[in-house]
Amino acid sequence: MSGVSSEDLSVPRRIAILAAVVLGSTLYATTLLVASSLLPQMQGSFAATPDEIAWTTTFNILATAIVTPTTGFLVARFGRRRVMIVCVTGFTIATWLCGQAESLEAIILWRIVQGGIGAPVVPLSNAIVLDSFPRHQAGLVSSIYGMTVVLGPVIGPVLGGVLAETYNWRWAFYMIVPAGALAAVALHFALPPDRAEPRQPMDWLGFLLLATAIACVQLVLSRGQRLDWFESTEIILEACIAVLAFYAFVVHCLTTERPFLNLRLLRHRNYALGLILVFIYGMVNFTPIVLLPTLLQQHAGYPDSIIGMIVGYRGLGGVIGFGLTLLIGRWDPRIGMSIGFGLLVVSGLWLMSLDLNAGVNLLLANSVLQGIAVGIIWVPLTVLTFGDLDSRDTPEGMSVFHLLRNIGSSLFISLSVTEIVRSSTMNYSRMMEMLSPYNRALLWPGTMGGWETETAQGLARLSREVDRQAAMIGHLNAFGMYMAVSGLAILFVLLVRGRRR
Known part of the structure; x- marks a missing residue:
């Protein structure tokens, strides 16, 4: 499904689409940097170790990585407008739930949801912007889109840091919620309706094999130090599953007619x-x-x-x-x-x-x-x-x-x-x-200082x-x-x- 052509859109409608899409994608890009500046406070709040609190970032990125390749299937199945609105709305709700989290497990869960449900926003935003303007304006529009998306992560951590210091880290998530709600409403009114197109099949087996392999590798790296690596049965099991799932994924992609990822492009x-x-x-x-x-x-x-x-x-x-x-x-x-x-x-x-x-x-x-x-x-x-x-x-x-x-x-x-x-x-x-006390070097005058x-x-x-x-x-x-x-x-x-x- 795709929207109406750029020739059918008036100039004010194009500007409205650009503003709404930029707002949604900027908020998504901002959350990663905002969360990074909040890690010390969150670590103290949940009594977590440095490797545990880093999971709030790594699993968010991992969820984004796994869901991003499904953007094409979701757009073909439900349409750009619907996918964009649902993703921005779900991302906003997940952000609010991140601020409400009372345990390390809860914040990691909602960060995973936040990354996964918001993953299609950035690639879809870029496509919508390019398709909403004439081809001769593509360079100008891409520059405006790129600059605004980059500026968001400048303002977000600074404002989030001030709110975290004045109140607590939860308010840095709460500040994104009103802007997210505004972006969802703006997208609802700005984006044109979708036109029906033939639905494309999804290689679910390939997707699940790749997701399993990536998730197991991430678990091995995140928990290996704490569990003493391959001295742990859990780490050995996760490593074996990762290897088998990745092997099955490669074989599947090379033998199926429409694979999830076309490995032949590597030629x-x-x-x-x-x-x-x-x-x-x-x-x-x-x-x-x-x-x-x-x-x-x-x-x-x-x-x-x-x-x-x-x-x-x-x-x-x-x-x-x-x-x-x-x-x-x-x-x-x-x-x-x-x-x-x-x-x-x-x-x-x-x-x-x-x-x-x-x-x-x-x-x-x-x-x-x-x-x-x-x-x-x-x-x-x-x-x-x-x-x-x-x-x-x-x-x-x-x-x-x-x-x-x-x-x-x-x-x-x-x-x-x-x-x-x-x-x-x-x-x-x-x-x-x-x-x-057996170190004689410490007995010399002035060695210990204060x-x-x-x-x-x-x-x-x-x-x-x-x-x-x-x-x-x-x-x-x-x-x-x-x-x-x-x-x-x-x-x-x-x-x-x-x-x-």
Whole structure:
């Protein structure tokens, strides 16, 4: 099903459609960054560990990744207008329920619902905007749509951080509810009715096999550290299910007539390399904004309002990055991607030089640099990935493209949090071993400074400081992984074929 053609729409109707669609997709993009700035408060509220509270982000992204490829089937089955309105309405209700959550299990559940039911909003919004305007205005409309969607995540974390500091973290979710209700009403009146078209079949077996494989891998990475990896029967079982489900999915896609994902598209070199690069792009896109808030609040003493500002400045960098693509777009796309991933390497090295006394201006500058990098990468990456594909294969190829981007984000966040927990625990134990009456180095005058080990209060203070430093080392290791993966992407960029003139 699709709406009426762009020629049948008046100019005011087109503007109304653009405004309504932009509002809905901006709210969806904003929730991830808002939730990232709230992680420290939510962790304290639910008495959760760092790896447990990270599930509120990783499983949200995972739900988005799994449901996004079903957008085409849902539109063919129910129509763009109905799917868009239902998804925005359901997303708004799930957001309100996130604010109402009283347990870790509840917040994770509603974050999964929020990510899953809102997943079709972004790809569907882009398609509606392009189809509602004449083809010669596609560039202008895409720029307006892109800029507004990027600006939303700038404002959201800043305002959410202020509300969380003034009241509590729940109000950062509540502030999205009125805007979501307004977007649903606006979409109801702005979007034209759908025209009936032949329904397309859905490969449910392929979808369920892929969803099972992805979910089991995510569970292994999220719970492995806590359950001592393959010493746990649960982890072994989940790993076996993941391998078998993925094997069955590949065999099914290669043998069925209409598979859920057409693996034969991987014969195109740039498309295959583009999928690897977008997977890496997803890995480095959201990881810093999930790791930094907890470090800054719990171990560096930053208030929520400042943390929200630091996260929000990343969106400001994204606006600058998208603006720079107007200049860089005239060059070979490989140059733009190399510059973008190179800036991510620089930001990773910068993060690895931080300590617990890092100033606000330094963190803001690093956040802007990350935003500029991811903004520069996106357009040339998309151009090169789909440059050689037939236009008939673009919708299916785009669904895989976004699927891998979201999976990369979810998996790498879990890996990074696991490394932080593992490294922090190990370094805490090693450093505490040195704080012993048998360590003669501590007997020298001035070695201990203002620290004391003779009283229980002094030992407690010293233990807290060791815990802070161990956590900082864990985060530095995670930032090192972030930098290494960004550098690896540059090697894959060199393998991409240049765009044909």
